[in-house]
Amino acid sequence: MDKSHILSISVAVVGAVWFLVHHLYNSMWFRSERLRRKLWMQGIKGPSPSLIYGNLPEMQKIQLNALTSTPNNADIVAHDYTSSLFPYFVQWRKEYGPIYTYSTGTRQHLYVNQAELVKEMNQCISLDLGKPSYITKRLAPMLGNGILRSNGPLWAQQRKIIAPEFFMDKVKQVMVGLMVESMQPLVRKWEDSIEAQSGVMADIRVDEDLRGFTADVIARACFGSSYSKGREIFSKLRKLQTAISKQSFLFGVPGYGLLPMKKQNEILSLEREIESLIWETVKERESKCKEACSSEKDLLHLILEGALNDQSLGEDSSKRFIVDNCKNIYFAGHESTAVAASWCLMLLALQPEWQSRVRAEVAQVCGGSLPDADSVSRLKTVTMVIQEALRLYPPAAFVSREALEEIQLGNVTIPKGTCLWTLIPTLHRDAEIWGSDANEFKPERFSDGVSKACKYPQAYIPFGVGSRLCLGRNMAMVQLKIVLALIISKFTFSLSTKYRHSPAYRMIVEPGNGVHILIQNI
Template sequence: MEVWHLWSMIVGVVGVVCFSAYNSMWLSSERVRRKLWVQGIKGPSPSFIYGNLPEMQKIQSQALASTSDNADDIVAHDYTSSVFPYFVKWRKEFGPIYTYSTGTRQHLYVNQAELVKEMNQCISLCLGKPSYIAKRLAPLLGNGILRSNGLVWAQQRKIIAPEFFMDKVKVMVGLMVESMQPLVRKWEDSIESQGGVVADIRVDEDLRGFTADVIARACFGSSYSKGKEIFSKLRELQTTISRQSFLFGVSGYGLLSMKKENQIHSLERDIESLIWETVKERERKCKEAHSLEKDLLHLILEGALNDQSLGKDSSKSFIVDNCKNIYFAGHESTAVAASWCLMLLALHPEWQSRVRTEVAEVCGDNMPDADSIALLKTVTMVVQEALRLYPPAAFVSREALDEIRLGNVTIPKGVCLWTLIPTLHRDIEIWGSDANEFKPDRFSGGVSKACKYPQAYIPFGVGPRLCLGRNLAMVQLKIVLTLIISKFTFSLSPKYRHCPSYRMIVEPGNGVHILIQNI
């Protein structure tokens, strides 16, 4: 009798555990799906436990198998069908708004201009960064402004945002021009060393050096040579993390080996140690020179020290995490955008000529400054068109931290929203029949007249979480194009292989090789 009673208890406990698991793994997701389905939002049918992950893996594998290395294809700018084939397939089947799941997590794909506009206008803290992606990116970004939510994010934004207003960025123009000089001299030396006529150069790594130098000197008071180890380790950490499919976010898909996990933790510790050394050195300089001009690092220090809610350990995390965010976001995305700009201009020498003519008219024999940069309309158009075709950030990603309503759609708590930026930027209904072509003239009247729905142009994101460094990025890109095109002419190298790849941002998978010569 006692044995029977014991077995009854065991069966009961197992039953409760199984039901609980079934409820969390299926029923809760099913309830969320039904809330979306009754609003007319459909999507692919999910499987038990893994949702639509098996289908996503299958579609991705088929896309990779069908991709051929075709040199004639290098001017085909629409890469979404090879990089994100499942989103393209489902969009054709279900339209610009649909729902899909990855395991127990429900997602809402949003690529309708009107709903993107609603996201842009939403100021609620209930719409934050997806928690599971934030968790995956914690080694790279900590709990800094790029991955934090709610009041913590608002506090960080209050401290950091003013340092990237245009009046502050204008002061940095001279520093940016100075930072470009070593790159220009390096390319001139390469031409000389390769015979004095033309040089074959891979430009993306050199551009990373430039943007890293700018962010290090402008925001942290140190040169690139001093911060080089930080940037190098951040790049290595980014590459390691991007090997896992953090977009999927479910056990069994994209998990790294223990060796890779250890590598991530080791890099994380090294980066934090290097940043903290920089912080302490900056503190010493501030004490030694009371009149030292405050840079972004100084303001982050003050913000952390003056916040009564932060203890000693929390203050250190606040400082280090936001330095990691600015070091990474401040240079990586801009360098990639500059690489895409040069790739496009290498394909279109007529736009090199137009930019060169404008720079000569506006700047003459002088280096560009804050006033002349603002007058370079053609350069601005080229940058805007490059960011339309190749926005470094592939997605706007948000999670409903509480139930929220956008337009006519009620989004249940926990649903993750995804807007695929390159798809929105190539929508023929929004941009016209030439949406896949490089035509900077479309921006001749500004963004408001470039397309049918201006809210569909979102290279820097949407809403309150719009990229804080967008002014800095735009000015850096203008300076890169201005100085390079005024010194050199260039075309694509035979070594170049067009291979956009998603590694947390969309970057040239095999780099950008160009043939460059002096004017």
């Protein structure tokens, strides 16, 4: 075969591949265009997209302008961070209102920040409203096909098995003592730091210590006395989160947010190491699940029992179920709670009067003793502080959904394939819902509960919406109460000069440079 013949074949192959890619892209683009037209016909407008990348170039331009025009005021704690982290959503909301549509390449999105429509999402129990597939695909190394990532009947099956283990009665019965016990080393560490630094005051970065605490709680809850292996898993999961967060989760366009091969290999290696560690633990615990054991069972034991007793799961499927959902519990129960606790302490460091109120309540309710299952439920002031902190700094920035089939929400028909986004911090700062003081830290707004805190209670969604509401919310609230009760009963604190206010979006909204506080014994 001569060179000209080979060249002709090569050209033909390249041409065929190009035609196929071009055809597929155009068909996907026209599908997105049909979705957009269906939304526009209902009066839902938005920025005009370009042919290939949709509104992505405009989003990047707005983001760049926000970075260059925002003054460096890290010493000033301004609670509204949406205009710096998500400036395109803020700008488009001003132009098109609380409901608008935009696209990223072949993905059509519907931005939903209207209280009535969020209420409809809260009441929706349809399995046709699931997690966006293009996002969950990127999270697969961290979450497997567990409850945070799965959709449809598989998700419903997992929820049926897992949800009962996080009901409030079980959290109080099993986990309160464990949480209090896990806080003791942290308190002693801070006391030692005060003694070592001056005997009067210590400058401490609290966010890493709080990660250690929440990791200890989940590791003990899942693994009982084998929590040292759980800590190793946490360390690797944190590295995996850092690697994955290099990708852009808001842009559904091929070629954007792709990682270098070296980083992809790192993700794959960490994924395998984590799964191997979990497999080892599952095998150790599996035999105990088959025995009629009368001793107290840890969380992994209880969930493993549920999986093994589910007749629809085979042996291999039940093990896969456990591995994937251990990853989910670790990430959601560890990282999000630690970040929420960090924001709580940052806000209280600015509010000594609320520290005093919490301290007085803890003394009255607990009477000098450590918190227990009964006293935790009576800490009303602590609850108000946590609710307000979660309003201003919800760890989850978005509620994200995809219409897996055409679905009706209120008077809006959502076409199949449309991705819905609700920006939680914007909803939590809407002056029409919360009043003119929406950007201020005022826990007293929750004195009569969420139902009286704002004009539309359905607009308060720190744990998500609908049937996919965070399963671990009871556990998170109890943990946060114990953290605040024990720390404030032992210490007073204020913000350190090292603190730089820089909320950062890394899968969740966390303090970009940590939380440094000046702490002293009472």
